[in-house]
Amino acid sequence: MSLQFLADGILMGALIGLGAIGLTLTYSILRFANFTHGEFITWGAYLTLMLAAVIGGAAAPSLDPLGPFSFGWGIIAAGAIAMLLTGGLALALDLVVFRRLRVRGNAVIMVIASFGASLALRSLIEFIFTSRPTYFSREIQIAIPLAPGVRATPDQLSTLGLALVLVVAMHLILTRSHIGRAMRAVSENPALAQCNGIDVAAVIRATWLIGGALACAAGVMLGLTVQIRPYMGFDLLLPLFAAAILGGIGSFPGAIVGGLIVGVAEAAGVGLVGANYRAAIAFLILIVVLLVRPAGIFGARD
Amino acid sequence: MILDLIAYGAFFLTTALTYAIMCLGLNVQWGQTGLFNVGVAGFVAVGAYVSALSTTPPLAGRFGGFGLPIVAGCLIAMVASGACAGLVGTITLRLRADYLAITTFGIAIAIELVALNAQSLTGGPFGIGFIPRPFGTLAPSPIVFDSANLALVAGVACLVFLAMERLARSPWGRVLRSIREDDAAAASLGKNPNRYRLQAFALGGSLMGLAGALQAHLIGFIAPDNYLPALTFQVWTMLIVGGAGSNAGAVAGAIVVWGLWSLSGLLTSLLLPGDQQARAASLQIVAIGVMLVVILLVRPRGLLGGSFRRRPPPNDGGSELDAGKLV
Numbered sequence: 001m002s003l004q005f006l007a008d009g010i011l012m013g014a015l016i017g018l019g020a021i022g023l024t025l026t027y028s029i030l031r032f033a034n035f036t037h038g039e040f041i042t043w044g045a046y047l048t049l050m051l052a053a054v055i056g057g058a059a060a061p062s063l064d065p066l067g068p069f070s071f072g073w074g075i076i077a078a079g080a081i082a083m084l085l086t087g088g089l090a091l092a093l094d095l096v097v098f099r100r101l102r103v104r105g106n107a108v109i110m111v112i113a114s115f116g117a118s119l120a121l122r123s124l125i126e127f128i129f130t131s132r133p134t135y136f137s138r139e140i141q142i143a144i145p146l147a148p149g150v151r152a153t154p155d156q157l158s159t160l161g162l163a164l165v166l167v168v169a170m171h172l173i174l175t176r177s178h179i180g181r182a183m184r185a186v187s188e189n190p191a192l193a194q195c196n197g198i199d200v201a202a203v204i205r206a207t208w209l210i211g212g213a214l215a216c217a218a219g220v221m222l223g224l225t226v227q228i229r230p231y232m233g234f235d236l237l238l239p240l241f242a243a244a245i246l247g248g249i250g251s252f253p254g255a256i257v258g259g260l261i262v263g264v265a266e267a268a269g270v271g272l273v274g275a276n277y278r279a280a281i282a283f284l285i286l287i288v289v290l291l292v293r294p295a296g297i298f299g300a301r302d
Numbered sequence: 303m304i305l306d307l308i309a310y311g312a313f314f315l316t317t318a319l320t321y322a323i324m325c326l327g328l329n330v331q332w333g334q335t336g337l338f339n340v341g342v343a344g345f346v347a348v349g350a351y352v353s354a355l356s357t358t359p360p361l362a363g364r365f366g367g368f369g370l371p372i373v374a375g376c377l378i379a380m381v382a383s384g385a386c387a388g389l390v391g392t393i394t395l396r397l398r399a400d401y402l403a404i405t406t407f408g409i410a411i412a413i414e415l416v417a418l419n420a421q422s423l424t425g426g427p428f429g430i431g432f433i434p435r436p437f438g439t440l441a442p443s444p445i446v447f448d449s450a451n452l453a454l455v456a457g458v459a460c461l462v463f464l465a466m467e468r469l470a471r472s473p474w475g476r477v478l479r480s481i482r483e484d485d486a487a488a489a490s491l492g493k494n495p496n497r498y499r500l501q502a503f504a505l506g507g508s509l510m511g512l513a514g515a516l517q518a519h520l521i522g523f524i525a526p527d528n529y530l531p532a533l534t535f536q537v538w539t540m541l542i543v544g545g546a547g548s549n550a551g552a553v554a555g556a557i558v559v560w561g562l563w564s565l566s567g568l569l570t571s572l573l574l575p576g577d578q579q580a581r582a583a584s585l586q587i588v589a590i591g592v593m594l595v596v597i598l599l600v601r602p603r604g605l606l607g608g609s610f611r612r613r614p615p616p617n618d619g620g621s622e623l624d625a626g627k628l629v
Binding site (some may be wrong): 108112115119120130131245286294 | 398403415535542587590
């Protein structure tokens, strides 16, 4: 068996990991399973698409490919702005829906609301852009050989690099910055954190902003390497949950390791059972984790 | 014209009542016991496919086709969906409340994949046809056919409703509600919360399977497209609109939401040109999604609900206590 699946799996895994970081953050700080997270991925990709069209309209050369890549600086700039906007979308959703439900202190109602909001957001994208898949660029990429039997396109390598940069940045934020430490404190014990003068509302805002921005980055990566379609985020939701639970809810390294494991397992599984059952592989991982070690790899044992 | 309207009315009510049975199933799980199921569509699909395979005539190249009577098909469907729910429950009910949500979400996707890809079992994307219909011989006369169907489904829905009402008032139903309100207190009285949760979850799942089987026999044809996550979402909206915890609310919610859904579908098909219909369908889902969220925000008890609920269900406290740490 060729090792190509490993390269594909690591690439997909990095992407799942990025999405799972946001999911695990919202899960441990806001304390509910957020089904809207997949839509942040989709919205991030479509927002980037729209912004890139605007930037391309103002300065056409911005869409010319940079070096070996299929995208120009227009897409990079659009992606950066879209990360902010997706974070803003998450914040707005919190303001309109989740904050008001949180006051009532019922986490399961929040899960239902997130389920409803996710369907509405996804169908809105489908309404505006129709369900036809689209692409950032129609440039054809030539895969470069990395090792015997293993190839990757420059786009894939660039997204892997971007994932690495974002993970390091997140690590620094969580360990070195004031807001990062505050986030960890709130996830551990919100009441105690508040007693110590931590602004819980600010922590919640930061969580939505970071979660939305990372989901957007994952969406742009997925759009660059696969395609953009209204269900792209929804289809990723199960792998995201599997990765977050496999790593241990609330664990930042767990989300990345979980993402990589799910990504490689999916790529290996596709080789064995065919691409049709891809989504079932994440489900199998989820079931095995829940049976064997529900706290996850990095989670404390219950 | 009048006859057409009556036939349409009967057809509309028949469909709405199959949804009412799903709602009653979800009400046992969520309304009575506080169990969160995001995989309603999956359990409905299992019921529909199992009953279809049990009752259709044999077909070369496909599993099943046992030619059993419709009643037998429905019963087998209930057992299969109930067993499916029992299996999911066994794995997740001992864990944190929202793990159940994630697992049911996952199993619905897995079931959809099997329906779509296991050609030799489910017929793949083309689904299964020639499913026996209870009054198939009456089909040439729509009004008689639709009324007979309505009588049958109304009878079944009525039976399910009465059974659920009876169960809700029985000692068993009281244990479920006590678990919903405070599982530690229920456990201290010698009731094993997880065993009751599992029973309620399996019972709810089997009702969803029954509804799926009924729909399959009414239409005579099933395909994976009927069991997308939007179905789960519709059933949830029905229960929330009607009022979780109340069986009458579950039935009323199903009829009201299905009425709004059909009406908005009718309006878009009248007002919009053919090539815009698919887009309008997604706008319809947006509207229902917004409706669900608005009701949760403005009137969380729904139209008829809240007669039992004095406090939020206990599961939220659970995730508060054992949520993970950020490391």
